[in-house]
Amino acid sequence: MSKGPSQTPSEPGGLQRRLGVTDAVVIGLGSMVGAGIFASPAPAARAAGSGLLLGLALAAAVAYCNATSSARLAAQYPTSGGTYVYGRERLGAFWGYLAGWAFVVGKTASCAAMALTVGAYVRPGQAHAVAVGAVVAVTAVNCAGVRKSASLTRIIVAVVLAVLAALVVSSSASGAADPARLDIGPDVTFGGVLQAAGLLFFAFAGYARIATLGEEVRDPARTIPRAIPLALGIALVVYAAVAVCALTVLGPSGLATAEAPLSDTARVAGAGWLVPVIRAAAAVAALGSLLALTLGVSRTTLAMARDRHLPAALATIRPGSHTPYRAELLVGAVVALTAALTDVRGAIGFSSFGVLTYYALANVSARTLSPAEGRPARVVPVLGLAGCLVLALALPLSSVITGAAVITAGAAVYGGRRALTRRR
Structure with missing residues (x-):
């Protein structure tokens, strides 16, 4: 009996299947437990006030539907490219291309935002220069091989989780924590909760990195469906614990006006020793997120280049490291240029729209799966699609x-390329 793609160690000229469940979960966490948890609580609190946790729950529900759809699709199509591949196979070439385009442009903006966050915490006065340096360093690591990327991400995730755990323990034991601040106030609006969910969804979106690494995961039909919900569940627990601590210590109004919400939480809770540690962890977390994000963007670029939607030269695999080094170098160059010329707020808003478009197409693709192909419950992709559209439209108008x-x-x-091809 011939082995399917999920058992094949590697395809000729393709990537090597080196990553297990733990590696895949770590890469997903490296994208989710990144700069978002250090930056998103404040703008989310400004939008939803004491309804912040409602926004978090809504973002998590949409993320769960998206994760379920993505996991079932990734098990059927264990190759690089994520929803670009799923859309192409289930909906047609145009929709696959559109998903890939939305992912690449949206996540390129995410990469720039993460790089700028590194710069803001490391050296605020030279944030753009530090951001470019961070992109260069991360690109070098990715070009060296995915195993090295996974190992470095594991270290970063461990450090960040330890710091966040210290913050939660210190804040919970503090006399400044008041559980009454979690009560939903009359200032909460439905629109505010939606906007908060959209902001917080940005921090959840990292589980897609697992699916885009399908060609490098061992036994992807089993590994990916396990890794995605595990990574999402861990991130949700971490986010909820941190949000509760920030709200009970600072209150909705204090959190909404905080420049550095987690540092302010530690300071008010009487854990001043944690403040510089949190600042360092924020920079490390953003670096880990940048590492995982650039890894995913380069793999989607690789898949699109294989189908000639991007220059075919970008599909070249380097023999020694088994990495799409040309795609990684191009992604690194574009991210570095974007980080040098833009600000973090604009990058995040643009990224959110692209990512939500990408996941909308993933849910539509999952809806076409048959029961024999592991189709999720019918309501899951429907709710995922509706959630993506609502959150996208709830973003700032710009x-x-x-x-x-x-x-x-x-x-x-x-369309222009298709028309030109037909004329030839």
Whole structure:
């Protein structure tokens, strides 16, 4: 009996299957438990006030539907590319291309945002220069091989989780913590909760990195469906614990106005010794997120190059490290340029729109699976699609307009190429 793709160690000229469940979970956590947890609570509290936890629950529910759809699809198509591949196989070439385009442009902006976060914490006055240096360093690590990337991400995740655990323990034991601050106040609005969910979803979106590494995961039909919900569940527990601590110590209004919410939480809780540690952890977390994000973007770039939607040269695999080094170098260059020229707020808003578009197409793709292919419960992709559309439209108007324009431009490029091909 011939082995399917999930048992094949590697394809000729392809990537090697080196990652197990633990490695895949760590890479997903490296993307989720990153700068988002250090930065997103404050703007989310400004949007939802004491309804912050409702926004977190809504973001987690949408993320769960997306994760379930992505896991079932990844088990069927264990190759690099994520929803680019799923959309192409289930919906047609155009929708696959559009998903890949949304992912690449959206996550390139995410990479820039993470790099700028590193710069802001390491050297605020030279944030852009530090951001570019961080991108160069991460690109070098990724080009050296995915095993090295997974090992470094494991260390980063362990450090960040330890610091967050120290914050939760210190805050919970503090006299400054008041559980009454968790009560839902009259200032909470439905629109505010939606906006908070959209902001917090940005921090949840890292589980897609696991699916985009499908060609490098051992036994992907079993590994990916296990790794995605595990990574998402761990991230949700961490986010909820940190959000509860920040709300009970600072209160909704204090959290909303905090420049560095977790550092302020530690300071008010009387754990001043944690403040510099948290600042260092924030920079390390953003670096880990940047590492995992660039890894995923380069793999989708590889898949699109294989199908000639991007230059074929980007599909070249380096024999020694078994990495798509040209795709990684290009992604690194574009991210470095973006980080040098943009600000973190604009990058996050644009990224959110692209990511939500990507997951909307993942849910539509999952809806076409048959029971024999492991189709999730019918309601899961339907709720996931609806959630993605609602959260996307709840973003600031400027992000919606810019994101829609870029997605439309990508569709126009695809149509132009098709028309040119037919004329030939």
